[in-house]
Amino acid sequence: MIVSSPSDSPARPASDQDAAARTAEIDASCRVPVLVLFLAAVVWLTAGSLLGVMTAIKAHAPGFLADSAWLTYGRLRPAATNALLYGFALPAGLGLALWMFCRLGQTRLRGAAMITGAAGFWNLGLILGTAGILAGGSTGYEWLELPGMASPILFSGYVLAAAWAVVTLHLRQERDLFVSQWLALAALLWFPWVYSTAQLLLIFFPVRGVMQVVVNGWFAHNFYELCLAPLGLAAIFYFVPKLLLRPLHSHGLALFGFWMLVLFGGWGGLRPGLPVPNWLGSVSFVARVFVLVALIAFALSWFRTWAGARAGRTSPDILRFLVVGAGSYLVAAVLETIATHPLVSQVTLFTLFEHAIGQLKIHGFLAMVLAGAIYYIAPRLVGVDWPGQGLIRWHFICAAGGTGLIVLASLIGGLLQGARINQPEIEFIRVARGTVPFLGMSTLGATLQAAGYVALLINFSRLLIACCPCAALAQRFRAMRLPIQERSHA
Amino acid sequence: MRHGPLLFLGLLGAMALSWLGMIATPQFQLGNVQPTNVPPANVLYPAPDPGLANVGREIYRANGCAYCHTEVVRQQGALVSVVISNPGTNAPATIEALRKIRGDLTAPEAERLLAATPATALTTADKSAADRAAEAMSASGAEASVRVVPTGPEIERGWGTRLSVARDYIYHAPFLLGSIRLGPDLTNVGLRQPDAIWHLVHLYDPKLKVERSIMPRYPFLFEQRPRGAQPASDALPIPGTQDVIPKPEAYALVAYLLSRRADMPLFEAPAPMVMSSGAEGGSTNAQAAATNATSAPGTNSSTETAPR
Numbered sequence: 119m120i121v122s123s124p125s126d127s128p129a130r131p132a133s134d135q136d137a138a139a140r141t142a143e144i145d146a147s148c149r150v151p152v153l154v155l156f157l158a159a160v161v162w163l164t165a166g167s168l169l170g171v172m173t174a175i176k177a178h179a180p181g182f183l184a185d186s187a188w189l190t191y192g193r194l195r196p197a198a199t200n201a202l203l204y205g206f207a208l209p210a211g212l213g214l215a216l217w218m219f220c221r222l223g224q225t226r227l228r229g230a231a232m233i234t235g236a237a238g239f240w241n242l243g244l245i246l247g248t249a250g251i252l253a254g255g256s257t258g259y260e261w262l263e264l265p266g267m268a269s270p271i272l273f274s275g276y277v278l279a280a281a282w283a284v285v286t287l288h289l290r291q292e293r294d295l296f297v298s299q300w301l302a303l304a305a306l307l308w309f310p311w312v313y314s315t316a317q318l319l320l321i322f323f324p325v326r327g328v329m330q331v332v333v334n335g336w337f338a339h340n341f342y343e344l345c346l347a348p349l350g351l352a353a354i355f356y357f358v359p360k361l362l363l364r365p366l367h368s369h370g371l372a373l374f375g376f377w378m379l380v381l382f383g384g385w386g387g388l389r390p391g392l393p394v395p396n397w398l399g400s401v402s403f404v405a406r407v408f409v410l411v412a413l414i415a416f417a418l419s420w421f422r423t424w425a426g427a428r429a430g431r432t433s434p435d436i437l438r439f440l441v442v443g444a445g446s447y448l449v450a451a452v453l454e455t456i457a458t459h460p461l462v463s464q465v466t467l468f469t470l471f472e473h474a475i476g477q478l479k480i481h482g483f484l485a486m487v488l489a490g491a492i493y494y495i496a497p498r499l500v501g502v503d504w505p506g507q508g509l510i511r512w513h514f515i516c517a518a519g520g521t522g523l524i525v526l527a528s529l530i531g532g533l534l535q536g537a538r539i540n541q542p543e544i545e546f547i548r549v550a551r552g553t554v555p556f557l558g559m560s561t562l563g564a565t566l567q568a569a570g571y572v573a574l575l576i577n578f579s580r581l582l583i584a585c586c587p588c589a590a591l592a593q594r595f596r597a598m599r600l601p602i603q604e605r606s607h608a
Numbered sequence: 609m610r611h612g613p614l615l616f617l618g619l620l621g622a623m624a625l626s627w628l629g630m631i632a633t634p635q636f637q638l639g640n641v642q643p644t645n646v647p648p649a650n651v652l653y654p655a656p657d658p659g660l661a662n663v664g665r666e667i668y669r670a671n672g673c674a675y676c677h678t679e680v681v682r683q684q685g686a687l688v689s690v691v692i693s694n695p696g697t698n699a700p701a702t703i704e705a706l707r708k709i710r711g712d713l714t715a716p717e718a719e720r721l722l723a724a725t726p727a728t729a730l731t732t733a734d735k736s737a738a739d740r741a742a743e744a745m746s747a748s749g750a751e752a753s754v755r756v757v758p759t760g761p762e763i764e765r766g767w768g769t770r771l772s773v774a775r776d777y778i779y780h781a782p783f784l785l786g787s788i789r790l791g792p793d794l795t796n797v798g799l800r801q802p803d804a805i806w807h808l809v810h811l812y813d814p815k816l817k818v819e820r821s822i823m824p825r826y827p828f829l830f831e832q833r834p835r836g837a838q839p840a841s842d843a844l845p846i847p848g849t850q851d852v853i854p855k856p857e858a859y860a861l862v863a864y865l866l867s868r869r870a871d872m873p874l875f876e877a878p879a880p881m882v883m884s885s886g887a888e889g890g891s892t893n894a895q896a897a898a899t900n901a902t903s904a905p906g907t908n909s910s911t912e913t914a915p916r
Contacts, residue, residue, distance in 0.1 A: 177790065180814075180824035187828040192672020254670030258782040288612060295612065303612075304619050311623050315631070320782070327777035329639050331785050336630045380619060384626030391682050392785070393772040398634060468678050468789045539789060542764035546792045550822055553790060 140224065147226035148217050149499045151233040151279075153585075155213035156492050157578065158241050162205025163485065164575045167568040169198035174564040178557040188252045196263035197251045202480050203261060203346070204272065205244050208309070209237065210488040211349030212276075215302035216283050217495050218356055222299055223290025229282030236278035243271030259320050259330070261338040266321045273313060280306045297372040301352040304380055305345045312340040328394050339387025339402075342479055343409070344380065347447065350487040351416065354444050357494060359423055361437050367422035375415030382408035390460040391467045399460065406455040413451050420444060435510050439490030442518050446482030450475055453529075465540060470556060471532030474525045481521040481567055489513065489574060496578065500585040506577045513573040520566030523559055531556025638774050646872050653872045656779045657864075664864025667857050669784055671826070677794045678786030679868070681768030684760035686878075688738040689731040695722040696749035705748035709741040722750070731757060756878035766800060767793040769871045770879035776870040791823055798866040807862040808854050809844050816846060829858040 175182050176191045183189045220227050227233070247268030250256070255265035264272065283306055287299065316337035319325050325333060359366045366372065382405045390399030453475050457466045466472065493510060497503050504510060531553050538549040646653050657665070668674070690709070695702050699722070706718045709730050713721070721727050729752065730741050738754045745752035758770045772795060777783055786793075801807065806817060812830050814821035831853045833840065843851035854862075873879040 176824060178822065180822055184825045185827050187671075190671055190826070190828075191824050192675050193670075195675050196672060256670060256672060258669040258672075258674060258784050260787060295615070300615055303615060307616070307619050308623065311627075315627065319631070324781055325635065326639055327641060327780055327783060328774045329635055330780075330783040332634045332638075333631060334785075336626075340626065377618070380622045381625075384622060385629055387630075393680050393774060393777065395634065395637060395774075398630070401629065464682070464684070467682075468787065470788060473788060535789070539765075540761040542761045546765070547818060547820055550790060550792075551820055554822060 141221075144220045144224070144226055145499055147230060148220055151227065151230045151237065152213045152217050152495065153499055153582070154234050154237050155209045155216075156496055157582065158237060159206045159210035159213065159488070160492070160571075160575050160578045162201050162209075162244070163489075164568070164571045166198050166201030166205060167564065167571045169194055169201060171561070171564045171568050173198050174557065174561040178554045178561065187254065193252050193254065193256065196256050196260075197248050199261065199480075200251065200264055201244075201248060202485070203341075204247075204264065205241075207346050207349075207480065207484045207488065208276075209240065210492065211302075211305065211346065211352075211484075212279060212283070214349060214353055214488065214491045214495065215306060216279075216286065217499075218298055218302060218352065219283055219287045219290070222292065222296050222356075223287060224292040225286060225290050227282075228286045228289060233279045233282050236275045238275075239278070240272055240275030243268045243275060246271065257321055259316075259334045259337075261341060262316055262320060262334065266317075269313075269317050269321065273310070273317070276313075277310060280310070296356070297366065297369065297376060298352040298356040300373075300376055301348040301355065304376075305348040305352070308340065308344040308348075312337050312345070328392075331392055332388065332394055332398065335387040335389075335392070336384075337387075340384050343383040343386070346484055347383075347479075348379070350443060350447065350484050353487045353491045354420065354440055354447075357436065357440055357490065358420055358444075361433050361440075361494075362423060364423055367419050371415050371419045375412040375419070378408060378412035378415065382412070386458070389458055389463045389467050391463050399458070399463075403455070403458045403460075406451075406458050409451065410455055413448055417444075417448055433494070435507070435514070436490050436493050438514055439486045439493065442514075443483050443487030443490065446478050446486065446521070450478040450483060453478070465536035466532060467536075469532035469536040469539070470528040470553060471536065474528035474532060477521060477524045477528065481517065482525065485517065485571075486521075489517070492574075492578070496581060500581055502581060502584045504577055505580040505584060506573075509573040509577040513570040513577070516566045516570030516573065520563040520568075520570065523563035523566065527556040527559035527563065531559075641774050641778055643778060644775065644874065646874065651872075653874070654776060654778055654870075657867050660860050660863040661867040662864075664860035664862065664867075665780075665782075665784070667829075667861040668864055669782060674784040674786040676786070676788065676790040676823070677792065678789055679780075679793065679795050680772045680785060681762050681770070681793060681795050681870075682760060683758045683763060683771035683877075685733075685758075687731050687733050687757045687759055688735050689755050689757050690729045690738050690741045690745065690752055691726055691755050692722065692729050692745060692750050692752045693726045694751035695725055696751065698749040701748040702745065702750045705744050705750070709744060755880060758877075758879055762793065768796050770873065770877045772870060773874060773877045775874060775876070794865065794868050795870050796868060798868040799871060802866060804862050804866060805845065807865050808858055809846055811858060811861065812844060812846070812852055812854075826858075829861065830854055 172183070172189065173191060173194045176184075176194065180191070187193075216227060216233065219225075244264070247264035250265035250268060251263050255267075256263040257265060284303070287303060316333055319333045320330060320337075324330065355366065355372065385405035386402035386409075388394060388398045388402045390396065390403070392399070453471075456462050457471060457475065493504070534556075535549060535553050538544050538552055539546075643652050643654055645651070692702075692706075699719070702722055703715060703718045706722065706729055707713055707715065710718070721729070729745065730738065732738055735754075742752045742754045760771075763769065776795075810817040810823075811826045813825045813827075814823040830844075833851045833853065835843075835849055835851045840851045840853060842853050844854065846852060871879065
């Protein structure tokens with residue numbers, strides 16, 4: 119395996135042998151914590167998507183499992199979303215950031231044991247929190263439903279892990295920072311700031327009335343725009359040049375896009391039409407337009423890197439995930455900008471249109487890109503290639519097809535729903551029934567997604583079983599058992 | 609770029625700016641909105657929710673009702689109307705004045721309109737025309753005033769009389785705004801459907817009340833017992849062989865739903881006083897709404913829900 123930092127001027131070690139040894143050492147230092155983070159992430163992704171399937175069925179078939187309080191629609195839906203956001207996206211992104219900081223910084227991971235413990239802590243908090251939501255303890259704020267008892271556990275787990283990531287970045291050998299490192303650092307720092315602000319202002323010392331909407335909207339927007347999305351972007355910026363075996367087209371362009379995103383990405387998340395002062399909606403729209411400029415810079419930089427590189431690319435399977443993810447990111451951002459315009463939000467606000475944007479962000483962008491990263495990183499940590507190449511293709515086709523189906527159905531269904539709500543002569547029950555065909559298509563899409571994620575889980579489990587410590591343990595176990603059996607026979 | 613600390617400071621600065629702009633500024637503007645006295649009825653608005661409704665809000669939150677229902681009414685614009693509250697004594701002059709404003713009216717029609725006061729003489733988008741019309745009517749001896757009539761599909765749908773504003777939500781804790789309208793808006797559901805038993809039956813099985821409903825049933829808010837010789841006194845009036853008896857959670861949730869009314873005209877959101885003109889009528893409606901909201905669901909529900 120060739121170590122090639124995607125930066126333009128990678129510090130080349132003296133010889134290839136040295137390089138290989140160094141890479142092996144770096145990967146070994148990451149092995150346990152990153153694999154633990156990825157394993158938990160994949161399990162949560164599967165669990166979240168299965169909960170999502172149940173939610174989708176219940177949206178159009180309200181009789182399905184209706185007798186159980188724990189499985190009512192309004193509890194399953196936040197449980198599914200939170201499993202995907204806090205169970206999958208953030209930990210997978212964190213694992214990616216840790217590995218990238220080590221590889222790009224040419225240094226071993228610091229605090230590996232602490233990070234592994236923190237991951238356990240984080241998942242404990244998440245299990246408690248999800249059970250809390252299903253038991254009726256949801257806070258009622260979207261993307262922040264995990265009950266107040268879980269959030270301090272999550273927060274401390276996160277800080278423990280992220281602090282070591284920052285330490286590792288600080289102690290890097292290769293001093294030049296690549297754009298993926300800026301993005302990942304922004305994400306790692308942004309999360310504790312916005313999460314603690316939102317928790318304090320909504321749950322521990324709640325603000326009054328509509329300020330809750332402002333804080334909630336601000337948090338959800340910042341959490342996606344400057345925490346989850348930069349982790350996904352970091353993966354794109356890292357893997358696209360690496361898989362194409364080409365340097366990134368222009369650092370200046372990426373730098374410009376990065377600062378535009380950081381400066382304007384945090385301003386927004388409030389649609390015109392909410393019961394908040396109108397200027398908040400206007401500022402959100404203007405900020406979104408500036409963020410589009412950042413996106414153009416990113417897209418240009420990816421495209422220029424991609425153009426003319428078709429011959430030299432490796433791992434087309436992984437590249438597909440990244441390309442679909444990048445496309446989804448751009449489309450979601452454009453759709454969100456459009457939906458923040460007052461004329462459009464008159465129709466699309468409070469409809470399935472917003473659901474489509476959310477699906478595009480979580481499944482179309484984050485789940486795609488981060489799964490691509492897992493497909494690249496995990497075998498390098500384990501030292502074994504993926505056991506099921508067919509499963510990777512299966513995952514891609516199911517996830518892309520399912521997400522596409524949900525997004526299309528929700529976009530069209532949402533526009534129809536909004537248009538019908540705005541025609542007062544149409545009875546509301548007809549508006550509600552009108553969404554049912556689209557909700558049905560979403561169920562089909564959610565089932566496909568879940569099938570894809572199950573393929574990832576199966577593949578990942580088989581990879582781990584084949585992995586050295588497990589195989590070695592099994593061998594040792596067999597070696598231990600053999601003499602015992604011989605003794606007992608004797 | 610090699611400078612990690614610069615990157616860190618830049619990020620911190622961007623974060624602080626976003627926080628100042630999007631959290632601190634609106635907090636200064638809105639964080640301390642107080643209840644206000646609404647002039648004609650002179651009631652304090654909004655009033656804190658009654659205790660049982662507050663318990664009901666927790667049931668609403670726990671079961672995620674807000675994933676299908678919103679609590680916000682949007683308004684697209686406003687018209688102004690000239691309302692004649694008293695035709696005065698000089699009938700010929702008022703009729704003539706009215707016919708000057710409304711060229712389409714014949715004399716007998718104008719007379720009939722003036723007989724049924726309070727009557728809307730004119731509804732227009734032109735504020736100065738309405739002012740002039742009101743002046744002309746007053747000059748003829750009638751009592752006329754200009755009122756704002758909010759417009760928009762959600763208002764025509766009957767979801768509210770005006771847009772929702774920050775003051776409506778002072779006591780909403782947590783604020784369950786909602787995100788997707790798979791079900792109707794509930795800002796004024798207590799006005800639209802003030803019948804507690806309707807809501808209880810609807811929660812038990814929505815299809816009993818709305819045939820094609822896609823709302824899930826909430827049977828876990830009810831207790832089911834085999835029916836004896838005659839239905840239990842607090843059983844719901846529904847067909848079947850079982851008595852369905854609401855649990856306290858169901859009563860609380862219904863109390864919350866019944867307390868959902870935001871029709872008080874405010875300075876920042878003017879609206880006609882009367883929403884359901886059939887109910888109490890006149891300017892006392894708002895006050896009646898306020899008192900009903902505090903007493904009806906809480907104290908009556910457990911006794912009055914008995915079907916027979």
